[in-house]
Amino acid sequence: MRMKKKTWILTFESTTQAMAAEKYAMEQNLPGRLIPIPREITAGCGLSWKAVPEARDEILTALEKAGCHWEGEYILEL
Amino acid sequence: MIYLDNAATSLQKPKEVEEAVIRAFHTMGNPGRGAHEATLQAGRCVYQVREQLAELFHAEKGERIAFTSNATEALNTAIFGLFHKGDHVITTVCEHNSVLRPLYRLQEEGVEVSFLSADENGVLEYEKLPELVRENTKGIVITHASNLTGNITDLERIREVTESRDLLLVVDGSQTAGILPVDVQKQGIDIFCFTGHKGLLGPQGTGGLYVRPGVEICPLKVGGSGIHSFDREHPKAMPEHLEAGTMNVHGIAGLGGALDYLKKKGTKEILQRERQLLRRLEEQIREIPGIRLYGDPDGNRRVGILSFNIGEEDSAYVADWLYEEHGIAVRAGAHCAPLMHQTLGTKEQGAVRISVSHWNTEKEVDRTAEALWELSEI
Numbered sequence: 001m002r003m004k005k006k007t008w009i010l011t012f013e014s015t016t017q018a019m020a021a022e023k024y025a026m027e028q029n030l031p032g033r034l035i036p037i038p039r040e041i042t043a044g045c046g047l048s049w050k051a052v053p054e055a056r057d058e059i060l061t062a063l064e065k066a067g068c069h070w071e072g073e074y075i076l077e078l
Numbered sequence: 079m080i081y082l083d084n085a086a087t088s089l090q091k092p093k094e095v096e097e098a099v100i101r102a103f104h105t106m107g108n109p110g111r112g113a114h115e116a117t118l119q120a121g122r123c124v125y126q127v128r129e130q131l132a133e134l135f136h137a138e139k140g141e142r143i144a145f146t147s148n149a150t151e152a153l154n155t156a157i158f159g160l161f162h163k164g165d166h167v168i169t170t171v172c173e174h175n176s177v178l179r180p181l182y183r184l185q186e187e188g189v190e191v192s193f194l195s196a197d198e199n200g201v202l203e204y205e206k207l208p209e210l211v212r213e214n215t216k217g218i219v220i221t222h223a224s225n226l227t228g229n230i231t232d233l234e235r236i237r238e239v240t241e242s243r244d245l246l247l248v249v250d251g252s253q254t255a256g257i258l259p260v261d262v263q264k265q266g267i268d269i270f271c272f273t274g275h276k277g278l279l280g281p282q283g284t285g286g287l288y289v290r291p292g293v294e295i296c297p298l299k300v301g302g303s304g305i306h307s308f309d310r311e312h313p314k315a316m317p318e319h320l321e322a323g324t325m326n327v328h329g330i331a332g333l334g335g336a337l338d339y340l341k342k343k344g345t346k347e348i349l350q351r352e353r354q355l356l357r358r359l360e361e362q363i364r365e366i367p368g369i370r371l372y373g374d375p376d377g378n379r380r381v382g383i384l385s386f387n388i389g390e391e392d393s394a395y396v397a398d399w400l401y402e403e404h405g406i407a408v409r410a411g412a413h414c415a416p417l418m419h420q421t422l423g424t425k426e427q428g429a430v431r432i433s434v435s436h437w438n439t440e441k442e443v444d445r446t447a448e449a450l451w452e453l454s455e456i
Contacts, residue, residue, distance in 0.1 A: 015305060023126075047121075
C-alpha cells in the first residue's frame with residue numbers, strides 16, 4: 001500500500017483558468033503541476049494544481065499578482 | 079489559377095498554419111479532458127490562441143474568447159443566446175444570412191426586428207438609426223463590413239446610439255477580423271463574432287466570439303465540458319460555457335500559426351496592399367462600357383472587395399467565363415445577402431465579386447482587367 005502524504009490542491013472554475021495558472025506557474029518556476037481533481041474534492045472531472053503544502057503562500061501570492069483566478073484550496077492526504 | 083475569392087476563404091495560408099496543424103496532429107489530445115501530457119499540450123495551445131486573439135481584438139482576457147466552428151455558429155450563439163420573446167432587435171439591410179436567418183427564426187418566436195436601410199451604394203443611412211430604437215430594443219446586430227460591397231460600417235456612429243440608449247452591440251466581423259483594427263473595449267462592442275479562415279488566414283472550421291464581461295449568453299449547445307460532470311447544468315464559467323463538446327484543436331493550432339504570421343506581417347500593411355491592388359484594378363476597369371461598380375466609391379471605406387456587373391449580363395456567366403477562359407476565380411450570385419441585393423437592385427442579376435489577398439500580384443490584377451475588357455467587347 002502506497003504511503004499517503006499531505007498535499008495542497010488548488011481548484012479552478014474552468015479549464016481556461018487552470019491553463020492560465022499553469023502558464024504563469026511554469027514561467028515563474030513555481031512548484032507543482034496540474035493533476036486530475038481528486039475525488040475527495042469533487043466526483044466530477046477537471047484539473048487542479050498539486051503542490052507541497054509549504055509552497056501554498058508562494059504560489060497564491062504569485063498567481064494573485066498575475067491576475068489569475070481559482071475556485072478553492074484543500075489539504076488532502078494523497 | 080488567379081484566385082480572387084478571398085472574401086469566401088483565403089486559399090493561400092502562411093506556412094506557419096500548416097506547421098502548427100501538423101504539430102498538433104502529432105502531439106495534442108483532447109483539451110481539458112484529463113491531465114496527461116497530450117491533453118495538457120492541447121489545453122496550452124487552445125489557451126495560447128485565446129490570448130493571441132484577445133491581444134488582436136484588445137479583449138480584457140483570453141477567457142472572453144470562446145471558440146466555435148465558424149462565424150455562423152458564433153452569430154447563432156449570440157443571437158439566440160441574447161434575444162428572447164418580447165425583445166426588439168435592430169439590424170441592417172447589409173447583413174449576411176448568418177445574421178438574417180437566426181433573426182427571422184426569432185421573429186417567428188415573438189422577437190421584433192427592424193432594419194436600418196442603406197443608400198444606392200449600399201452605405202448605411204446612419205441618421206435613421208435613432209428613430210428605430212423602441213422601449214423594448216435590446217440590441218443591434220450589425221456587420222463590420224458587407225460581404226457584397228465591402229463597405230465598412232462606421233461603428234463609431236452605431237456606438238453613439240448603443241451607448242446612449244443602453245443597447246447591446248453585436249458585431250459580425252466575418253469580413254474584417256485580421257484586416258481592420260478591432261478594439262472591442264474602445265469601440266464599445268459587446269459581442270464580436272469572427273471566422274478563422276478568411277482575413278485571419280487560418281483553417282476552415284475555426285471561429286469564435288468575444289463576449290464582454292457581464293454579458294450573459296444562454297449557450298446554443300450544452301454537453302461535455304471536462305468539468306463538473308455530475309451537474310445537470312452546463313458550467314457557467316466563460317469560455318467553456320459556450321464550448322460544449324470537443325473543440326477543433328488542430329484547426330485552432332493552425333489559427334495560432336496564422337496569428338503569429340499576422341503579427342509579424344502587420345495587418346495594417348496587409349490592408350494597404352489589398353487596397354492598392356483594388357485601386358489598380360478599379361482604375362483599369364471603370365471605363366468598360368456598361369460596367370456598374372457597387373459599394374462606397376471611396377475605396378478607403380471598403381475592405382478588399384470590389385463588386386460589379388457588366389450591362390445586363392448574368393453575373394454567373396461572367397464568373398464562369400473568367401474562369402473558363404482565363405482561370406480567374408471570382409464569386410458570382412447573391413452572396414447570401416438578399417437585402418443588400420434588393421437595395422442595389424441586383425436581385426435577378428446578382429453581382430460579380432472580386433476579393434483580393436495581399437499575396438495577389440499586379441500582374442494578376444492587370445490580367446483580370448484585360449479579361450474583363452475582352453469580355454465586354456465580345
